Amino acid sequence: MSTSILTVESSTKALAARLADYLELTKPRIVLLELIVASAAACLAAPHTLDMRVLLFALAGTGLVAASASIANQWWERANDARMPRTADRPLPAGRIASGEAVMLSVLTLLAGMALLIWQVNMLTAVLGLVSWILYVLVYTPLKTRSPLNTTVGAVAGAIPILMGWTATGTPLGLTAWTLAGVLFLWQFPHFMAIAWIYREDYAAAGHRMLTVVDPTGMRAGAQAVLGAAALIPVSLIPAVVPTSGSPLLYLTWTLALGAILLGLSIRFAIFRDNQSARFLLRASLIYLPSWLAMLLVVTL
CATH class of the missing domain: 1.20.120 (Four Helix Bundle (Hemerythrin (Met), subunit A))
Known part of the structure; x- marks a missing residue:
């Protein structure tokens, strides 16, 4: 096998590993759960008049905002994660992703998600997405080391995506x-x-x-x-x-x-x-x- 082929294979594996680490930062299982509940809420809000184009933009925006929140959460908790066996091998505490990379990725995904929600869905859904991000990143995350009330705040942030799915259809909150x-x-x-x-x-x-x-x-x-x-x-x-x-x-x-x-x-x-x-x-x-x-x-x- 030639040196050039080995180099290409090595580069491909390195790229795949880096993309896998980026994906892990987003906590994809949590994002998937939020997209499922948002989709269900949209179907319940407008069972016969659902606009699939708007729904897809809403899900993309919701997913990006949720991904940004998860990245910011892991960036904030990187030192604490290094102390827990369950999280020590995450990309940030393990040193596979630099702190600056994570911050940039969080900012970009938040901006992209908010842009989609504002210009392709509606302002109320965008506001709900931003409120969820703020509660999860700026309230829930620092509260985890300060008070057991963090679970309650996290539960509020976790319940908002189902409202985002509902409001994405234009149906009033009832x-x-x-x-x-x-x-x-x-x-x-x-x-x-x-x-x-x-x-x-x-x-x-x-x-x-x-x-x-x-x-x-x-x-x-x-x-x-x-x-x-x-x-x-x-x-x-x-x-x-x-x-x-x-x-x-x-x-x-x-x-x-x-x-x-x-x-x-x-x-x-x-x-x-x-x-x-x-x-x-x-x-x-x-x-x-x-x-x-x-x-x-x-x-x-």
Whole structure:
């Protein structure tokens, strides 16, 4: 094999590795989740009049703003991430991406996302995107080392993309839209309390003030998971009480069952406060969200 071929292969591998690191900075799984909930909200807001061109621009803008927030978050936390085994190999703490590169990438993706939302979607959606970015980067991220309230702030920021999907269609924010946001907000408490318990030692090493670090017994984390799951049930049932179409009884039965399972596993976690109960709760929360959204779409479309 010639030297030139080896050089090309080496350059190709290096480029692929660099692009993979850039992608990792964006936290693609979180971005994907936000795009899924935004898409679902758009379909629910305008089931028969959805403009696919506008939706695609909205998703692109939302994804870019979310990616920018994740990059900025990792840049801010790069020193703390280096102390956690779970995050020590991320591109910034591992030294594969320079700090300046990350800042530039965050700025460029934020500007590109905001430009798309302003000029191709609408101003309200753009404002919501900017508010979500500010809450996640400038409030939630520094609050993680200061107060357990970081989870609440993060949950607000995490619930905004579903409103962005709704407003992208031009439909006014009403009861259904706020219900979607309420479900997404409340769902994050059992979900993140389970994560906080499983990785409590990592969070403690990094100096993060999660509830499971501030209260190592897990009692407060368990209580918050139960309260979130309990409040989730009546909020998630609002579309059945005030239906817009479809089968309210089918939706009510399905959503009530999902909520009862999540609440039961939250109570189990609050009682036992061990890794097994936390992992069961985490898996259930990951099943809950797509299952709830899917049924809401089925009875609406």
